[in-house]
Structure formats: structure tokens, C-alpha cells
Amino acid sequence: MEQMQFCHSCGMPLQNPMAGIVQGNYCGNCANESGHLNPREAVQAGIAHWLMSFSPDVTMEICMTRADHYLKAMPAWAK
Template sequence: MDKFCYSCGAPLDMPDFKGISEDYCKFCIDEQGSIKPRDEIQAVVAEWLKTWQPNLNDKTALERAASYMKAMPAWAD
């Protein structure tokens, strides 16, 4: 079964994303294995969105990242 990061949705079965945690990718946790702050991860997700939607401005990218993150288990309301 495929496993995805609870914070950003990155595929954990890919070596580029796998870290020390079973539930989070190496980009969403710090050296101790704790999840990074929401705003840090939101900024990274926003930049990722802009890589495949280059016309997005920063404000819209951050808003879309916030919306996307609400679907992730770590950030669900």
C-alpha cells in the first residue's frame, strides 16, 4: 500500500522523500523527528504549487497551499 506524508502528501515510498519518520517526509520534520511549523510547510507547498502553475502570485499560492493542507491529516481542522 502506498504511504504518503501526513503533512504535505509526498510519496513516502520514494527515496527522495523518505526520512526518519513513518508518517512524514524528510522535508516536513526537523532533525528530532518533530513536525515543522505549519507556516514553514505552507510556504514550501506554495512554492511547489508555483512550479507547475508558474502564473500564481505569492498570495494566491499561499492561499491554495492552506486549502490543500486542510486535506492532510496533520493539518485537518
């Protein structure tokens, strides 16, 4: 069985059609065509919008905070 690969930046399964053009360990939303990671703020905003699509009753500010915590657990951003 093939192992599931996840984006090291946002955690999206790389087999997901929404991942776009996969660049190494990163999905097409997190890295550009040359495989360089997008700025953390851009990735964070993307995750915040994604979180909001699940919980429309929470504010963008809360989603940005949640996205910040989320990124701290990702290999690409954990320091």
C-alpha cells in the same frame, strides 16, 4: 503489493526521493530529525513553492492560499 505511504503533512509519496529522510508518517521536508513536525507556515510555504513550479503564471499569494486549503485536508493539520 506494498501499500503506498504518503506524508500526513504534505501528501508527498514517502517513496519519492524528494521526500528526503522519512520520519514516521512525515517526509523529510515536513519533520526534523527527531520526528517533530515543522511549523505549519514553513510546510505551507514549501507547498506554495511546489505549486508555483507547476503554475509559474500565478502569484505566490494565490499559491499560499491554495497551500492553506491543501493543508486543511491533510491528517496532520486538519482540526
